[in-house]
Amino acid sequence: MEIPRHNYMIICMKKTLLHFAMLLVLCDSLHAHGRFIFSPGGGRILAIDSASTPNAEFKVSADRRFEITFLDKDRKPIAIGERKLVVTAGDRSASKKLSVEARGETLVTETAPAGEDYYVIMQLREPGAAKSIPFRLHFNTAACNECKKPEWQCECGSKKSGKNVEVPGELAGLWAEINQHTEELHEGTTSKAYEAIDEVTEAFPVLASALPGKTDAAKQAEAGKLVDELKTALGGVRDAFAERQPAAADPHLDEVAQALPKLKALYPAEVANAKLKE
Numbered sequence: 001m002e003i004p005r006h007n008y009m010i011i012c013m014k015k016t017l018l019h020f021a022m023l024l025v026l027c028d029s030l031h032a033h034g035r036f037i038f039s040p041g042g043g044r045i046l047a048i049d050s051a052s053t054p055n056a057e058f059k060v061s062a063d064r065r066f067e068i069t070f071l072d073k074d075r076k077p078i079a080i081g082e083r084k085l086v087v088t089a090g091d092r093s094a095s096k097k098l099s100v101e102a103r104g105e106t107l108v109t110e111t112a113p114a115g116e117d118y119y120v121i122m123q124l125r126e127p128g129a130a131k132s133i134p135f136r137l138h139f140n141t142a143a144c145n146e147c148k149k150p151e152w153q154c155e156c157g158s159k160k161s162g163k164n165v166e167v168p169g170e171l172a173g174l175w176a177e178i179n180q181h182t183e184e185l186h187e188g189t190t191s192k193a194y195e196a197i198d199e200v201t202e203a204f205p206v207l208a209s210a211l212p213g214k215t216d217a218a219k220q221a222e223a224g225k226l227v228d229e230l231k232t233a234l235g236g237v238r239d240a241f242a243e244r245q246p247a248a249a250d251p252h253l254d255e256v257a258q259a260l261p262k263l264k265a266l267y268p269a270e271v272a273n274a275k276l277k278e
Contacts, residue, residue: 057075
């Protein structure tokens, strides 16, 4: 059946508005669930896909210079050595390569370009490496509506994530969160999303630890045993990715995949397979 042109235009407009609304929800969700990691000194911790240089701390000086310090897997400073860093920043139409100098074990750029919302692109070249390793930071200095800090330093995402994740009171709600974190674990490890894995391997054990207390007395001991196995496996995944050795996580991911169905079998299927409401 042929749709009248004016009706067709209305349908297209409704689809466009629907897609736009979905995009807004998605963006809001990403902002709400994302979290940043900070050093004790307040610098942002950025993940790098390198076993020898797994992290960097990013700060901004009082005179608006970027300060980058390389960190080990435990997020302790390491020597610059022969490492080289290229930093490009500024609005997309006018971005520029910034000069960089070493001050102790910190690399400091020239004064950052004007602008309050752009990406800082960093490229690390390690000794003997044929290619650079890119990492970046969204340098958005607008104040967060909630904490009032610049968005790039916003701590709001840490309040209810990682070790601070909220544990639902109802068993079905708890399983819904566990199932969501299981999906995030799979997605994060598949795409090597190091910062996401850092969050989920902190939150998942907290959620799992609440299961035995919500389990029938006759099954509590078995639930506790399986939860311990699950937490040990998640710890192995966390350590492997902290060392930027994804392949080393595979046996531990297998252990998660083995323990979880056994744990789910202790509960009604509709509860153990609960999903978060969209």
